[in-house]
Amino acid sequence: MKLFVCVNQVPDTETKVKVGQDGKTIDRSEINLILNPYDEFAVEAALQLKDKFGGEVTYVSAGNDFHKEVIRKALAMGGDKGIHIKTDNTGDSYSVASMLAAALKDAGADIIFFGKQSIDYDDSAVGTMVAEMLGLPSASVVVKLNVDEGAKKVVCEREIEGGKETVELTLPCVISAQKGLNEPRYPSLKGIMAAKSKPIQEVAPPAAQSLTEVTAMRKPAPKQPGKILGTDKSAVPELIRLLHEEAKIF
Template identity: 60%
Template sequence: MKIAVCLNHVPDTASKISVGPDNKSIDTTGITFVVNPYDEFAVEEALKTKEKLGGETVVISLGNDNHKESIKKALAMGIDNAVLLKTDEIYDSLSVAKTLANEIKAQKAEIVFFGKQSVDYDNGVVGQMCAELLGYNSVSVVVALEIEGNKVKAEREIEGGREVVETELPVIITTQKGLNEPRYASLKGIMAAKKKAIEEKAPETVSNYTEVLSMKKPPAKQPGRIIGTDASAVPELIRLLKEEVKVI
C-alpha cells in the first residue's frame, strides 16, 4: 500500500508579516518558515496508518529548495521517501491541486493525507480539488479515522457538532487538530533522515486561474471610547451602536 502526504512550507504564524514592494506578495525578509501546522497531523496519521496496515510512505511538496527543510522534518519523523516538485513559480490553489494530483497518480498512492488548510493562503480547498481530479473519495476536517481493509470510517468536524462518514479506498483525508498528537523526531530518525534522498522533479507547466492584483494590511484598530461611567451613558451608547457602528 502506498501512503502519500502532501506538505507545505509556510511562514511561522508567530512571524510579523509585511506586504512586499510589489504589493502582490509578502516580504520574506526575516521571516521564519516552518511545516504547515495542519500538515504535521497529516504526517503523523500517515505514519500511524503505515504502522497499522504496512506499506510505504512518501511526502510530496511543491516549491523551491527551501521546502527541503520541512521535507527533512517529515523524513526524520519516519516518512520513507520524499519528492520535491521543484519550482520558483507561484501557483494558485487549482494549479497546486493539478500538480500534486499528477504526482499522486504517478506514485499510485491509495491513501493521501493533507492538512485541512495551509496557513499562508487559508483557502482550504487543495485536498478536495485533488480528490475530484483523481476521482478519489474524500473526507475533510477529519478528527478520528479508522481504516479496515478497503473500508474507511472517518469522523469530521461540522458546525455545531461532528458527523461520521464511511467510504472506501482510494481516499484523500484532510486532517484537523485533534486527530492525533504529532511525534517528535527521535535522534535515530534524524540520523536516518540524512541518508534519505529527496527526489527532485520538474512539475508540469500549468496556467494559473486566478491572479493576485494587490495585497494590503487591514486598517489599524481604532482606539476605544469611554461614553460614560454610569447608567446615564446607555442612551448614547445605543445611539452609537445604531447610527455609527450599525450593529443593532
C-alpha cells in the first residue's frame, strides 16, 4: 500500500507557551518542538498497515527546518521517506492544506493519514480540508481501523458525542487519527540511527493563500485563588448563595 502521513511540529506539552511580541503568534524562540502527539497515532496506524500489507510509508510536513526534524522523528519510528515542503510562512489551515494537497495530488496514495488536531492552533481542520481539495472520502476522530485491501474498503470507528459511529469508505481515502487508535511505538536506537540516512525530498511550496488572519492571541486570565467559606455545615447557606449568584451553576 502507498501510505502517507502528514506530520506537524508543535511545542512540547511541558512548555510554558508565551505569546510573541506581536501579540498574534506563539513565541517559538525558547520552546522545545516535538512531533504532534496525535500524529504519532497516525504514524503507528500507517506502520501497522505496512507491516500487514507491505508497501511504503512517506511523511509529509510543511514548514521551516524544524519540520524536517519532525519528519526524522517519524522516520525513527519506521517508514521509508519524507517530503519537506520548505517554507517560513505556512499561513493558516487552508494555506497548509493547499500545500499538502498539491504535494499529494499525483502521489497515488491509498491512505493519507493525519492527526485529529495539532495541539498548537487546535484547528482540527487540515485533514478534512485536504480530503475535500483532493476529492477523497474522509473519516475524522478515528479510534478503530480495518482495511480490506482486496475490496478497496476501509471500515472505521469514530468517536462522536456520547458514542461511537462506524463508517465505511472506499480507497483512496483520508483518515484522521484519535488517541486510542493504537499504542504508538517508541523509536528504537536502531530506528534513530537508520532515520538519519532515510531520504527527505525538499520541495518548494506552491502559491498558497491564507483565508484567515490571527488578530490577537492571549493567555487566559490567571485563576482566582479559592475561597474557604468555613469548615462545618454553617458554611452551606453561603456556599449555595455563591453557587447560585456568582457561579450561576443553578
